[in-house]
Amino acid sequence: MPGTSLKFEDIQLDLSSYQLRRNGSVIKLERIPMELLILLAGRNGQLVSREEIIEKLWGKDVFVDSEHGVNTAVRKVRNALQDDPENPRFIETVVGKGYRFVAPLATLPEEQAFLGTSNGYSSNFKKFVLLGACVLAALSLGAYLGVRYFWPAGTAGDGRSMLAVLPFENLTGDPDQEYFSDGMTEEMIATLGRAGNQSLGVIARTSSMRYKNSGKGVEEIGRELRVDYVLEGSVRLSGSRVRVTAQLIKVRDQSHLWAENYDLEIKDILGLQTDISKAxxxxxxxxxxxxxxxxxxxxxxxxxxxxxxxxxxxxxxxxxxxxxxxxxxxxxxxxxxxxxxxxxxxxxxxxxxxxxxxxxxxxxxxxxxxxxxxxxxxxxxxxxxxxxxxxxxxxxxxxxxxxxxxxxxxxxxxxxxxxxxxxxxxxxxxxxxxxxxxxxxxxxxxxxxxxxxxxxxxxxxxxxxxxxxxxxxxxxxxxxxxxxxxxxxxxxxxxxxxxxxxxxxxxxxxxxRGEYVSPADNAWTYARLRDPGNTLLWLKRAFDEHASLLLELRDPGFDFVRDTPQFQVLARQVAMPGLSAASH
CATH class of the missing domain: 1.25.40.10 (Tetratricopeptide repeat domain)
Structure with a gap:
């Protein structure tokens, strides 16, 4: 799909700004439907199966209501395009198989594609986020396959191999670009976490980000996190070009199992957008x-x-x-x-x-x-x-x-x-x-x-x-x-x-002072004093409020009132499995 913008009838799909417009006016379209439209338009005239749609948009080995997910996305695209499924001008259903984009496409030059784009959507931030999404798929696949190819039984107690994604290094020379390298790290953790399924465990962001600028080596990090593999990388931005480098390292002998560089232009952004975790x-x-x-x-x-x-x-x-x-x-x-x-x-x-x-x-x-x-x-x-x-x-x-x-x-x-x-x-x-x-x-x-x-x-x-x-x-x-x-x-x-x-x-x-005080706070406090009357009083008020405290009724701190009629009534009303049993 050359160029950065596609036109069909009076609709323009601007890949650089991740926008859909009709006669210059923006058409609101959510992320998943937008990615589906980009996928179908990019395969213009070709059948795209439902299985491929699920894999491209959500990943493999995901157990969800795929019928509902795909159908909803298709319906939203058709609504945005004002397309009739009975007489489709854009998206044709191939019953039992998938979908096909059938409208003639025209590619617009880059300068025309940006006409009418708001400053907010054409900002460097938006472009870099989109670019990061494009390389994430390739990076994740390479890292995942690298681990799958080389791994023995892992160090985790359940036999999984464990992987840590270290903070991507910002080599731009501009501290203001930290958001991009950090966003790449967070999204890589999320993407690999979803891809790993039961065979690969991925260390959470909280632990991984502690190693940002730590100066520690792979062996020390691997030992502290108890992981088999480490994925480290860097991001370098220069004008409209970006280079993302990643390498997969085996902790035990620090051998490099897989490495790759990705050099892309901003205008080459064609595919998926992923959400960067925000504070x-x-x-x-x-x-x-x-x-x-x-x-x-x-x-x-x-x-x-x-x-x-x-x-x-x-x-x-x-x-x-x-x-x-x-x-x-x-x-x-x-x-x-x-x-x-x-x-x-x-x-x-x-x-x-x-x-x-x-x-x-x-x-x-x-x-x-x-x-x-x-x-x-x-x-x-x-x-x-x-x-x-x-x-x-x-x-x-x-x-x-x-x-x-x-x-x-x-x-x-x-x-x-x-x-x-x-x-x-x-x-x-x-x-x-x-x-x-x-x-x-x-x-x-x-x-x-x-x-x-x-x-x-x-x-x-x-x-x-x-x-x-x-x-x-x-x-x-x-x-x-x-x-x-x-x-x-x-x-x-x-x-x-x-x-x-x-x-x-x-x-x-x-x-x-008229402030909100949860009845749970009073119930716990009187329980620590072993005051049965006030403990039961505030437990009843917590019940009336549906406070989370009612999930704690098995706690040993309530053993001293467990056999009282009032407590037993609460236990029956909450009907939590196993609550009638003793706490220990």
Whole structure:
């Protein structure tokens, strides 16, 4: 397909600006339908099978409702082109086979193609994003096939080979171009994660990006991340040309298994556009500018869900926004793992629809087996059902995908503790602290683990570190004094009780100021005081609000009220699988 713009009848498909126009006016078309149109037009007159469409637009080995996905994309293209499927002028259906683009095409010269294009869409940023999308497919295929060709049984516990995509180096000499090299890294991780299926594990972005400008060698990085292979690359931009270099390295002997350079002109952009991951604060802005950005909608849904989960927003307030965004994401892209994960949260946390949550979560992991957050949520779901070993197994898989994330390390330590592997839990929490020494939460958790093992001196030391890091000098001094006078065990217990009363006082002040306070916060606080009346009162209010706390009813912290009639009524109403059983 020569040139940068195609014309059929009064419609212009501008590949450089990724726009569809009729008589100079832009026709809105979402990403997947636009890619389908480019694919069909690029094969003008040829049959393109449904299987090829799925592979080109979503990738191989994706288990989704392909009939719905392809049909929806075709329908949206036809609506945009005002094409009649019964008497097609542009897209012809070959029943049982696929589709064919049948309109005569004319190629416009480059300077004419840019007439009428808005400055925003013709910016260097948009061009570079599009260009990156073109080379991603080739890079991903080369890296994936390189690993598949050379791999032995992998180092992961389930036999998979593990791959880390290191941050692509920006060789442009312009720090302002970091967004492009970072975007290439993030999209490569996402693309390979989807392509790897059950045979290849890809380290998550959180861990990989820690090595940006680290100066560490492949052997050291491979050892720290426990991977078999490393993909490293660089990006160099010069005027309208870009060179992307990538090489696949085997960690064990640092041999180069595969390497490739890609030199392209901006005007050669013909194919796919991929969404670059944006910071959470930009998701709202991104979907306003591009309502067809499915990942942006999914991230908005996940953000509202997170706000509810950390008790910053009530379920009644967050649920409508989360549901609308998640529904929009899955409508735009039925193959969005993020969209299905967001929908799983809604089914589980808001609706207590356990079967629906399991179905959506399984779909998210089928679409992206290397989706660390989905693995962690699966672990959480198994834990709430009382399957501590299954929860631990899934959390270990999440850890393999993101071993340098303090959050993942802390959660794995908690899973180990729930599975009665207490010494392993202590070692894992220490590893989390090594990654982020200034995190008071990890020190508080480590103190709790030590105290539960009757190691009171060590536990009190960790508690003291946590208080100092949490900017609580008065309580730290009090702990020191009480420790000296009454011993570590009594000092720790007295301080923990005082911390609970401080928290309860803060909650009451917030309520007095008219702020939202989740009933979950009060329920947990009274549970720590072993106050059955107030604990059950606030559990009932949490139930009325559909707070996420109701998924925690198996937690050992509620054992002291588990046999009460009030608790049993709540358990029956929530109807969570396995809830009637004891917590341990």
């Amino acid at each position: 959470l604060t930009y998701f709202q802005d991104s979907v306003q500018r591009d309502p067809g950005f499915a990942r942006g909608w999914a991230s908005i849904a996940l953000s509202y869900e997170l706000l509810e989960y950390v008790h910053a927003m009530s379920p009644r307030e967050s649920h409508p926004y989360a549901l609308a965004a998640a529904d929009r994401a899955t409508q735009l892209d039925a193959f969005s793992a993020e969209g299905h994960l967001a929908m799983a949260y809604i089914h589980e946390h808001y609706e207590w629809n356990w079967e629906g949550a399991d179905r959506e979560l399984a779909q998210a992991l089928r679409l992206d087996p290397n989706y660390e957050l989905a693995r962690q949520w699966l672990s959480y779901g198994l834990l709430r059902r009382g399957d501590t070993e299954g929860a631990l197994l899934e959390m270990r898989r999440a850890f393999v995908l993101d071993p340098l994330s303090p959050r993942v390390n802390i959660t794995l330590a908690q899973r180990l503790d729930r599975a009665d592997r207490h010494q392993e839990a202590i070692r894992q929490m220490q590893q989390a602290i090594d990654l982020e020494p200034g995190n008071p939460v990890a020190h508080f958790e480590l103190a709790r683990l030590y105290v539960n093992q009757k190691e009171f001196e060590t536990g009190a030391e960790e508690e003291l570190r946590a208080l100092e890091l949490d900017n609580k000098p008065d309580l730290a001094d009090q702990l020191k004094s009480s420790w000296k006078e009454h011993g570590a065990e009594n000092a720790y217990k007295q301080l923990e009780r005082q911390l609970v009363y401080v928290q309860l006082h803060d909650l009451q002040k917030r309520i007095g």
